[in-house]
Amino acid sequence: MGGIWNERSNSWIVAAGAVLALALVTSSPPLGLLGLLLLAVVLTCWLWSRAALARVSCNISVSSDRLTTGERLAIGLTVTNSKPLLVPWIAVACTVDSALLPLDEQEVEVQTRAVESGRRLCWLRRTTAGWYERVSWDYRVRCRARGEHRIGPVRLEAGDPLGLYRTTRDLDLDLRVLAYPLPIPLPVSSLRPKSPVEGRRDARALVEDPMNVVGARPYAEGDSIALIHWRATARSGELHSKLRRPTTERCLAIFLDMATSDEPGAGTDVALVERAISAAATLASRAFRERSAMGLYVNGVMRGGRRTIRVGVGRGDRLFAAVMDVLARVPAYFRTVPIEDLLRAATYGLPPGTEVVVVTARGAPALSGRIEAWRGLGMCVDLVDVRALANPRDADEAA
Numbered sequence: 592m593g594g595i596w597n598e599r600s601n602s603w604i605v606a607a608g609a610v611l612a613l614a615l616v617t618s619s620p621p622l623g624l625l626g627l628l629l630l631a632v633v634l635t636c637w638l639w640s641r642a643a644l645a646r647v648s649c650n651i652s653v654s655s656d657r658l659t660t661g662e663r664l665a666i667g668l669t670v671t672n673s674k675p676l677l678v679p680w681i682a683v684a685c686t687v688d689s690a691l692l693p694l695d696e697q698e699v700e701v702q703t704r705a706v707e708s709g710r711r712l713c714w715l716r717r718t719t720a721g722w723y724e725r726v727s728w729d730y731r732v733r734c735r736a737r738g739e740h741r742i743g744p745v746r747l748e749a750g751d752p753l754g755l756y757r758t759t760r761d762l763d764l765d766l767r768v769l770a771y772p773l774p775i776p777l778p779v780s781s782l783r784p785k786s787p788v789e790g791r792r793d794a795r796a797l798v799e800d801p802m803n804v805v806g807a808r809p810y811a812e813g814d815s816i817a818l819i820h821w822r823a824t825a826r827s828g829e830l831h832s833k834l835r836r837p838t839t840e841r842c843l844a845i846f847l848d849m850a851t852s853d854e855p856g857a858g859t860d861v862a863l864v865e866r867a868i869s870a871a872a873t874l875a876s877r878a879f880r881e882r883s884a885m886g887l888y889v890n891g892v893m894r895g896g897r898r899t900i901r902v903g904v905g906r907g908d909r910l911f912a913a914v915m916d917v918l919a920r921v922p923a924y925f926r927t928v929p930i931e932d933l934l935r936a937a938t939y940g941l942p943p944g945t946e947v948v949v950v951t952a953r954g955a956p957a958l959s960g961r962i963e964a965w966r967g968l969g970m971c972v973d974l975v976d977v978r979a980l981a982n983p984r985d986a987d988e989a990a
Contacts, residue, residue, distance in 0.1 A: 604633055633755065639676075640756035643749035646674040647720070649683065651742055651766050660737045660773040664691065666730045670747070672720035679752040685714045688740040690770070691732045711741075734770045737868070737919050742766040771915050772865075772872040775980055806834040841883035842904060842942050845914075847871045848930040848951035848958075849891045849921075863952035864923045866977040870950045872918045874975075879911040886941070887914045890933045891925035899933060904942060931961055938970065947972045 611626035613619070647670065654665035668685055672678055689712050718726050734740065743764035750757035807823035810830035823831035847867060851860040871887065878885040886904035900921065902913050930949065938947065947970060951958055958974060965972045 607633060632753075636751035636753050636755040639679075639751040640749070640758050642674075642676060643678050643681070643751070644747055644758050644760050645676075647672050647678065647681070647747060647749070647760075649745050649747060649762050649764065651685070651745070651764050653742070653766060653768060656767065657769045657771065658734060659771045660734055662734060663694070664732050664734060664768065666691075666732060666742065667727060668714075668716070668730070668745075669725060669727045670718075670720060671725045673723060675722045677722055678720040678749050680754075681718060681720050681747060681749040683714075683716045683718075684746040684748070685716075685742070686744060686746075687712050687714060687732075687742050690734055690736040690738070690740050691742070691768070692735060694731045694733055734768070737770045737772045737865075739920055740768045740770060742768065769916065769919050771919050772869040774873045774876065775866065775869040775977075777870060777873055777975060777980070804833045804835055807831040808834045841878070841881065842945040843874065843878045843883055843885045844904060844937070844941055844945050844947045845871050845874050845885065845887050846930060846934060846937070846947060846949045847887065847889045847918075848927075848949060848953060849889060849925045850927045850930070851952045859924055860952065861923045863977060866980060867950050867952045868918050868921065868923075870975055870977050870980065872915060874948055874950070875911065875914045875918070882906065884942075885910070885914065887917060888933055888937050889917070889921060890927045890930045891921060892928060899928060901937070904945065930958070934965075944971070948975060949973070950975045950977065952977050 607626050607629035610622055610629060614622035614626055650667075650669045650671075652667040652669070658664055666687075668683065670681065670683055691712070693714075714730070716728055720726055743762075743766055745762040745764050746759060747762065748757055748759045804820075807820040808831060810819070810824075810832050814832045818832045820831045820833045849864055849867070851863045852858070875885055875887065884904050884906045887900075887902040889900040891900055892898070900917060902910065902917060930951065934947070934949070938945075941947075947965075949958060949962065949972065951974065962972050962974050
């Protein structure tokens with residue numbers, strides 16, 4: 592907290608000093624009284640400004656800390672004066688990311704500030720806070736881009752009734768809002784479950800469910816000890832193995848190719864990368880709604896290391912949240928490894944029968960030959976070329 596002397600306060604001090612000096616020269620009691628009165632007013636205003644922000648707190652709240660790009664968000668800003676002293680005027684400046692734009696700009700004075708991480712907006716509100724009074728503002732904003740967006744810090748500024756002095760205080764309030772990628776329409780072939788449930792025979796080998804034992808069969812050479820049905824063996828006197836019901840459940844592995852060109856030094860097409868991220872998020876959302884297992888593999892190399900970004904195959908709310916968090920935070924500019932190398936390294940650890948979907952922005956001809964070769968080896972691989980898809984921003988603006 593600091594007090595700031597402005598030109599107006601200096602002029603009042605100079606005026607009071609001049610009146611006192613004139614009173615001493617002329618030996619005039621009225622002038623001396625006027626000079627003392629001016630000094631008393633200046634001192635009172637100084638003390639008032641020093642106490643203006645004492646026991647004044649500020650709080651920021653949001654309707655949700657996670658949302659989808661394009662959705663609306665409610666932000667609450669509350670200032671509380673917890674002392675028996677009126678704050679004649681108080682200015683609240685809240686800094687937010689430029690992606691969070693107020694729907695009604697008339698509700699708040701907006702200024703643009705340039706910071707190290709980019710351009711940010713500063714919301715300004717002015718009000719009066721009575722003793723033990725709480726003042727609140729509600730803002731409705733729309734998120735225009737995916738990513739982690741900051742709300743804060745907040746600067747409070749207050750002063751005396753005459754505006755002679757002012758005091759400022761910076762509050763280290765840092766609220767984060769995570770915006771998921773905007774969904775994008777995908778080809779039906781990329782979203783259709785490849786399972787016998789839809790009425791067609793699956794070419795993949797059926798996987799036995801270890802929890803679904805339906806009977807016993809004679810022991811066959813090569814059966815593991817864990818497969819032996821001990822109760823049937825004890826009853827018959829001969830080795831028997833468990834008979835499990837075969838089952839197929841959809842397991843989807845999403846491989847996101849962040850490269851936009853095969854030529855070194857060609858740069859990154861941010862629009863295509865954003866489209867690829869939106870396509871991967873659409874696939875993950877669809878798999879989550881169908882209660883399918885899923886995993887995410889990104890060929891971007893994490894900063895300061897050699898490891899690529901990956902979320903292992905699994906299912907459930909936590910895994911889906913982890914996948915969407917990665918897609919929300921992954922930067923468009925990334926050092927990448929060839930997606931072919933990532934596929935060769937990651938497919939060995941995938942469960943049998945896993946469907947692989949490669950989302951790329953390099954175009955279908957760049958990977959179609961390799962995709963056909965993997966299909967010839969018995970892998971179930973699909974390719975999503977985002978160059979042929981609509982831009983999610985255009986779809987959002989049209990809606």
